[in-house]
Amino acid sequence: MPTIKEVAKAAQVSVATVSRVLNQDKNVSPQTRQKVLEVVRQVGYTPNMLGRNLRRKNTERILVLIPSLSNQFLSGVIRGVESAAKQKELQVMISAAHNDREAEQGYLEMLYNRSVDGIILVGSTLDQEELSQLAGQYPLVMCSEWVEGANVSAVGIDNEQAAFDAVNALLASGRKKIAMVSNEEVYSARLRTQGYRRALEQAGLPHKREYEVEHYEYTYRAGMRACRMLMALPEPPDAIFAVSDELAAGVCKALIEQGIIPGREVDVFGFDNTTMSKVVTPSISTVSQPRKRIGGTALELLWERMEHPEEKPRLVLLPHELVLRDSSQHR
Amino acid sequence: MPTIKEVAKAAQVSVATVSRVLNQDKNVSPQTRQKVLEVVRQVGYTPNMLGRNLRRKNTERILVLIPSLSNQFLSGVIRGVESAAKQKELQVMISAAHNDREAEQGYLEMLYNRSVDGIILVGSTLDQEELSQLAGQYPLVMCSEWVEGANVSAVGIDNEQAAFDAVNALLASGRKKIAMVSNEEVYSARLRTQGYRRALEQAGLPHKREYEVEHYEYTYRAGMRACRMLMALPEPPDAIFAVSDELAAGVCKALIEQGIIPGREVDVFGFDNTTMSKVVTPSISTVSQPRKRIGGTALELLWERMEHPEEKPRLVLLPHELVLRDSSQHR
């Protein structure tokens, strides 16, 4: 593990000169540059980031903190972060907090102790105050999932409107008994529930309380359970809107088990346009979010916070799209 | 951003004492400890890891480098890594290399420049020599996917045997024209192809070249393409074994499009036991790997390398299981 000192000695120059060569400083003659680079190559020298970062007071590295790794949608978002980060020459690290407050705080500490220059947070167990305070002190933005009222830059889609649109698509094909599988614990899902209700209201339909099923995980098992509950009602729904594709896939699965073909007697609508929504039979109609753009924008917002911490945080909403497939009728 | 110096001044002690308190050094009186902790709390001091790491020459942090984030199976593996890492008080970071050699090398540099203490590598674009050399110099182990002949600690399953078992399950239910969707570029998939061939040989069946389809991505689209090719053969197969569940899901999808129900005329077998294999209809028979245990073992192997770099690397094979579902017949 050679250090800059050893390189300097071997090249018969000072450490300052080596440093200058390594950092493309103008003030160094071609000959010495040549010589230094030669030695660097020869001894296989790599700058120790620990020293460099200490001196420079930054790491050129950011963290994306997500709730779970097994999320196809987030993987697209992160691709967006990565490609935007590449242009800024930032290294991207990812960690999963698993909705564990302690784990999340452990990773957020990386801001305090300067292990990373900034954090893109997808969802959080912290409340608005904690987040506002944190974002006031360090570069921190939220992405896809944020927290109501927190004074933090964030990017995502208009969840309320997206749900409104999805439900309207179901209404347009004649469905009138539309149920929803949501998650009160997550802000984006709450907004989607609001959009769902607005669509029903606008259509002059009552929204029955028993048509709104809550679940605290976005798994296909939860979707199956929700579906069974709904179909066991005295008046079962003729359409089910779920806040994630995996939930929707579970809904479809449960319908099929009961001999009901999704898209025929009962429509199903999902959210996120993941692979799963395409691959199951029938394929699932869903709301598509511009994942990569969301991720790219998150990085831009983070960059803003890093460069201009004094400016106010801002919220960016990107357009969504409906993807109509076989699980719902449409003309 | 208070430093240890400021804490020392405020507590009217030396920086050494503060450091001692922070590092649970015995040699400090209860009173001063009390006082220091008080000040630490009051000014909200957090040790700067840049300084600490430089001094200690380590980071207590490891990296898991995976090919892609959108891999349900790997997410389980990483859970295993995380829980094992927690016990060793190591922080886990994840990055995706996307089969990009340049990106991979960028992350591997974190070993050279001491940004992390070790790396768990899932697959690699490097060859055996490069890997052997790297692992000789730094804590580096491979997990799930490794490289033939590389002198590197690794953990996974016996892929050849697992494929052998899966194909035997198909044979046991009377299938005789078994095709395989594999990927020659990946060592684990090559091993699985070998297991497939051995099973056919043992059953006295010829292995037709046209029954082995290559694909370089584990996507459902690739699975669909492969299936269409196979079913267009003069003598189409009566069973298809794919090296991933997503491929298998694509195979099923293409079969269904042709009006063929997987598990009836044609059996389908996947690999990894991901959510997708459960949620599609019909559910897909598959090979289950002990993901969490694989991840946990990977961390143990890495720990071995960190503690005893002089010892020889070793390979750990963990048991697999067949999960029989609706996409294949079985009595």
Add this chain to the structure above:
DNA sequence: TTGTACGCGTTATCAC
């Protein structure tokens, strides 16, 4: 028990 002083590897500020 506590403090002083040095070093970790790098970059930046001066001189020259």
Add this chain to the structure above:
DNA sequence: GTGATAACGCGTACAA
């Protein structure tokens, strides 16, 4: 264009 040298924040041998 180049070289000393002082930081960066922390841990620790050594002295007291």
